[in-house]
Amino acid sequence: MTIRVLICDELPVIGDGLRTLLDAVPDIDVIGTTDNGMEAIVQVRTERPDVVVTDLNLRTISGLEMIRRLGKEDTPPHIVVFTRISDADKTVSDVLHAGACCLLGKDASPQELITAIRAAAAGRTVLAPDIAQRLVTWFREQPDTAECEPPPEVTELTPREREVTQMVARGMSTEEVARELTIGVATVRTHLYRVRTKLGVRDRAQLVSLAYQSGLI
DSSP states (O other): OOEEEEEEOSSHHHHHHHHHHHHTSTTEEEEEEESBHHHHHHHHHHHOOSEEEEOSOOBSSOHHHHHHHHTTSSSOOEEEEEEOOSSHHHHHHHHHHHTOSEEEETTOOHHHHHHHHHHHHTTOOEEOHHHHHHHHHHHHTSOOGGGSOOOHHHHTSOHHHHHHHHHHHTTOOHHHHHHHHTOOHHHHHHHHHHHHHHHTOOSHHHHHHHHHHTTOO
16 A cells, blocks of 8 residues: 655755655655645645654744644544654653654664654554663653552553553554454454543554553553
8 A cells, every 4th residue: 555645844955855765665655745834734634645754843833733733633644753853852752742653863764764654654653763762761760650540541441441552552553453362453443442532642642652651551
């Protein structure tokens, strides 16, 4: 299946360079490039890309604000943030809470970007290795969640819902969870819908973040 991609970057030379790179990949179709956050939202509504690759620095509105607004669309695209990281801990938190599923630094290799786009299209969460390491370090410095009382909403999850949540938070796709538990993909999606409803989260990235914060992982 071809992955339709929209590229957003403040610098047209970078956007054009990414388009040239991705146009050479057989299963990726770049449907447009823009340096304008508001224009990107319009293109998402008209062109319906599967994945948006975006910098956090854009014209009119920031990439972060654009991600938040896209998350409110009826069929939001998956978001790969491709940006220069100055404060990794803060940026990771902001990006995940906004709704992005992948975060790479501008020093990522072409193959890392392509892999992230494919992972995003499959609903997976991907972080660049150095960013993931810093995130792990940051979590380890936080108070031990095992000693904390979990949020009331978490205690309302059924054993199967907790199991599905933990597997998704570890990076497994819906199809992989279904195979592991020997249940249908539709059943996994139903569990995830009920989990998101109970926990009040909008998407997979927020679910992963809450799973770590609440001690489910």
